[in-house]
Amino acid sequence: MIAVRHCFFIAIGICVLTPFAAAQETSNVTPGSDDTKQLVQSVNAAAGGREKLLTTFKMVERYNAGAEKAAPTKSQSRNSILQPPKIWTVEGKERGAEPAKFVVWAWTLGLLNDPATQLQKIPGVQESGATTQAVRASGTVTPAMDLHFDSQTFRLIRIDWRDDIYRFSEWREIDGTGFPSQTAIWKKMADKPWFFHEVLSVERLTSLP
16 A cells, blocks of 8 residues: 555665765756755765656655644545646646645755756754754745755755745655655744644656556
8 A cells, every 4th residue: 555665754874975976966056156066965865866856756645734743543645646846636636836846846855956946055953953954945936945954864854935844754765765754834933833744655657647
């Protein structure tokens, strides 16, 4: 039933930045911004490599509104097909102009690697007791989106966008690609989350149905 060749959200190991990965060019980084370019290369390597990132895939999800993650029997579930940031169908119905498409594009790192995205290194924030490594993405997403990465593992752990803060956890792996499987969404300045989302399984697609 779970189409992930396991383990989905959190349990990907720390990837070593290989010479090949380090040599890859990122055309969406302003010339001279070596720190930003190095961060992007490290983030791609930590997820298994740029060439392995999720682009077109099926996803089984579970979610609920509220300050606490609900039990499976009290949460909602759905089957989706995605090609972010343009396509997201739920049970065959396209979601249209849905901002969440850009959040998926971000956590699959497509936003970070799109040549049209402009990236700027920004100061990190305190997250789980440590300062993040962070970039601001603009040009392909409005308003600009701030992506925060663990300074040791280079995994995505937080997104600040619009009025929300997305906190990611439980890394899993499919076909050599790691991604966060759980998300808690907070309103900025709030003291508790308002929404929970969990990816139960992912299956790569070679094309849209």
